[in-house]
Amino acid sequence: MTAPLLQIDGVTIDYNTKKGNLRALRDISFDVNKGEIVGIVGESGCGKSTLISTILQLLPQNAEWKKGAINFKGKNLIACSEKEMRDMRGKDISVIFQDPMQSLNPVITIGRQMVDIQHRSTSPYVEKWQKAIDMLSMVGIADAETRLKQHPFEFSGGMLQRIAIAMALMSRPDLLIADEPTTALDATLEVEIIKRLKDLHKEMGCSILFISHHLGVIAELCQRVVVMYAGSVVEFGSVDEIFFNPKHPYTRRLIECDPGHIKERAKRLPTIPGEIPDLTEALEGCIFQERCSEIIAKCKISTPHFVSVGQNHQAACWLNHNQEPE
Amino acid sequence: MTLLSVSNLKTSYGKTTVLTGVSFHIDEGETYALVGESGSGKTTLIRAIAGLAPAQDGLILFQGKNIRGLSDRKMRPFRKDISLMFQDPVGSLSPRLTVGGLITEPYRIQGMNNRDLNAEAIRLLEMVGLPADMAGRYPFQLSGGQARRVGVARALALEPKLLLADEPTAGLDVSVQGELLNLLNDLRDQLGLSMLIITHNLNIVRHVSDRMGIMYLGQLVEEGTTEDVFHHSKHPYTRALLSASPKPDPHAKMDRIILQGDPPSLLKRPSGCEFRSRCPFAKDICKEKPEWNETHGHNVRCFIPLS
Numbered sequence: 001m002t003a004p005l006l007q008i009d010g011v012t013i014d015y016n017t018k019k020g021n022l023r024a025l026r027d028i029s030f031d032v033n034k035g036e037i038v039g040i041v042g043e044s045g046c047g048k049s050t051l052i053s054t055i056l057q058l059l060p061q062n063a064e065w066k067k068g069a070i071n072f073k074g075k076n077l078i079a080c081s082e083k084e085m086r087d088m089r090g091k092d093i094s095v096i097f098q099d100p101m102q103s104l105n106p107v108i109t110i111g112r113q114m115v116d117i118q119h120r121s122t123s124p125y126v127e128k129w130q131k132a133i134d135m136l137s138m139v140g141i142a143d144a145e146t147r148l149k150q151h152p153f154e155f156s157g158g159m160l161q162r163i164a165i166a167m168a169l170m171s172r173p174d175l176l177i178a179d180e181p182t183t184a185l186d187a188t189l190e191v192e193i194i195k196r197l198k199d200l201h202k203e204m205g206c207s208i209l210f211i212s213h214h215l216g217v218i219a220e221l222c223q224r225v226v227v228m229y230a231g232s233v234v235e236f237g238s239v240d241e242i243f244f245n246p247k248h249p250y251t252r253r254l255i256e257c258d259p260g261h262i263k264e265r266a267k268r269l270p271t272i273p274g275e276i277p278d279l280t281e282a283l284e285g286c287i288f289q290e291r292c293s294e295i296i297a298k299c300k301i302s303t304p305h306f307v308s309v310g311q312n313h314q315a316a317c318w319l320n321h322n323q324e325p326e
Numbered sequence: 327m328t329l330l331s332v333s334n335l336k337t338s339y340g341k342t343t344v345l346t347g348v349s350f351h352i353d354e355g356e357t358y359a360l361v362g363e364s365g366s367g368k369t370t371l372i373r374a375i376a377g378l379a380p381a382q383d384g385l386i387l388f389q390g391k392n393i394r395g396l397s398d399r400k401m402r403p404f405r406k407d408i409s410l411m412f413q414d415p416v417g418s419l420s421p422r423l424t425v426g427g428l429i430t431e432p433y434r435i436q437g438m439n440n441r442d443l444n445a446e447a448i449r450l451l452e453m454v455g456l457p458a459d460m461a462g463r464y465p466f467q468l469s470g471g472q473a474r475r476v477g478v479a480r481a482l483a484l485e486p487k488l489l490l491a492d493e494p495t496a497g498l499d500v501s502v503q504g505e506l507l508n509l510l511n512d513l514r515d516q517l518g519l520s521m522l523i524i525t526h527n528l529n530i531v532r533h534v535s536d537r538m539g540i541m542y543l544g545q546l547v548e549e550g551t552t553e554d555v556f557h558h559s560k561h562p563y564t565r566a567l568l569s570a571s572p573k574p575d576p577h578a579k580m581d582r583i584i585l586q587g588d589p590p591s592l593l594k595r596p597s598g599c600e601f602r603s604r605c606p607f608a609k610d611i612c613k614e615k616p617e618w619n620e621t622h623g624h625n626v627r628c629f630i631p632l633s
Binding site: 043044156157158159186187188189190191192194195213214216217218219220239240243244254255257258259260261262265266267268269270271272273275 | 363364469470471499500501502503504505507508511526527528529530532533552553566567570571572573574575576577578582584585588589
C-alpha cells in the first residue's frame, strides 16, 4: 500500500473574531488515497469551506493555525513557502467552485481564459489552443472551436460548469477539489455533471475530494465518505458503511432527513431539532450533544474519540464505545 | 370549490415569450406544486398570478373574479387573500426593519392600524415557531431557516386564502428543510390554506402536494395527482426529471433517461413539440404541435405518451 496522496492530520483552525475565538476546525483527520473519490458531507457551518482553504493554504488573515499537519504527495504543505504553494495550486491541486459564472471572467472569451490558465506551459499558443479544444470536447461540448470564441454569458449554467471542470483538469492535477459543483444546477444537469466527473475520473485517474450537502450525489459518486458537523469530523467510512450502517447519531439523522429516502408521502418529515452550536463558546464534551436524541451522561463531560465500528469505518460517539471492551 | 383558475395565460417580455398559454386550477384547501427547471417560467407564472409580472392574455380567476391586468390599486384588496413567499429569504426582507416591523407591515399597508400590532407580532412569531424576542432583531441577525419562517409569518399575517411559495426550501439544509415543510403542512391544516408551491426539488414535492404540474419552456407538459405523476408519468420530460434525482443509496439502480443537450433558448423555441430537441423518443410526428390531452385529471402534452 502506497502512502495516501493527501493526509490531513489533526488540523485545528481558529478564527479570531470580535466575539472571541471561533473554533472553525477541530482536530480534523482523514486521508485521500491515489485515484480515490472521497466525499465530504455536512450542512452549512460545518467547516467545509474552511477545510478547502486550509488545504490550499488560502486561509484569511484572521485564521489561526493551532495544530496539525497536511501532507500532500509526501510534502508538508504547512512548511511550504508561498511560492511553492503557488506552483502547486492549479497544477497539482485544482478546484471547481459552486457557481461557474463567478469563477469565469465575464468579459474575456472562454478560449482566451483556457489558454491563459496554461500560463506555466512553455508550449506555443497554437498548441495551447488545441489543448483547449481537446478539453472542451472531452467534457462534451460540441463544436469546441466556435465555442472557444464565445463569452461566458453565451453558455448555460451546466455548460459553464463543464468548462470549469475542463479548466480544472487541464493541468492533469493529482487532486481535484470539487466544492458543491452541482448545487447551482438543475436536476437533469446535475446528473450529467456527475456522470461526466465519473467518466473523467476513470480516464484521468486523479483523486477527487467532493464536497456536498446532497447525500444522493455523494452516494452516487464517492467511494469513501467523511461526515462533518460544526467543524469536526464525526464519522468516516466506505460509502456502503456510511449509508447502510451509520454509527454516529448525526449521520443517522441526516440520512433520515433526506426526503429522497422516504418513498411514500409523509405527513411529517423528520428533522434535526435545534441549531449548530455557537462555535465561539467553549463546549465540553461531544459537539452534537445539544441536538442528539441518544445522549448519555458521558457526552456532556468529554469529547468522544474515534473508534473502529466496521471495516474501514470509524465514528466518534460514546454510544459505540459501550459495545466494545474498554 | 375552485379557488384559483388560470386559463391560457400568456406572458411576454418584449419579443421573448415566457409563458405560452398555461392553464390549471387549484381547489380550496389544495396544495399544487409546479415543477420545472430554470427558465421554464415558474417564477414568472407565480408573479403574474400575484400581479407582479405582466400577463398579456388569458384569464386568472380568483374566486370567480378575473384579476389579470388589474392596476395596483384595484389589486390591493386581493393581496389580502393572495400572498407570496419570495425565493430569497433574506433578500425579500427589508434590512432596515426589525422582524416585528416586517411581519406587521401587511397590516399597515392594508390600513389595519387599529390592531395591537405588538400582540399580532407575538402571535405570528409563535405561529411559525420563533421566540417572541425575535421581534427586535434585524434580518442580518437571522439564520436562513429563521428568515424563511419570518417570510412565512409575513405571508400569513393577513390570513390569506392562497399562499404562493417560490422555492420555499431553496438554500436550506436538509435538517431544516423538513421543519419548514412540516410548518407549511400544519398551517395549511390549521388555516385551511390553499398553496401553490414552485420547486425544482422533486423529493419534497411528494410530501407536500396533492396535485402537481410539470413545466417546460413556459408550458405545462404534464399534470395530475402527485401519486399519478410519480408512479405513472407519461411525458418523457417528467420521466427524465424523476429519474434524475440522485437517491441517498449507493446501490440504487439507475434507469436513467439522460437528456441530450441543454434546454433551448426562449428566443429560439423548437418548432412542433418543444421538447423534441432533447427527447430520446422523438419521432417524425413530433414536428407537429401536440395537443393537451385530458384524461381523468392526468393530462399530458405528448404524441407518444409513455406507459
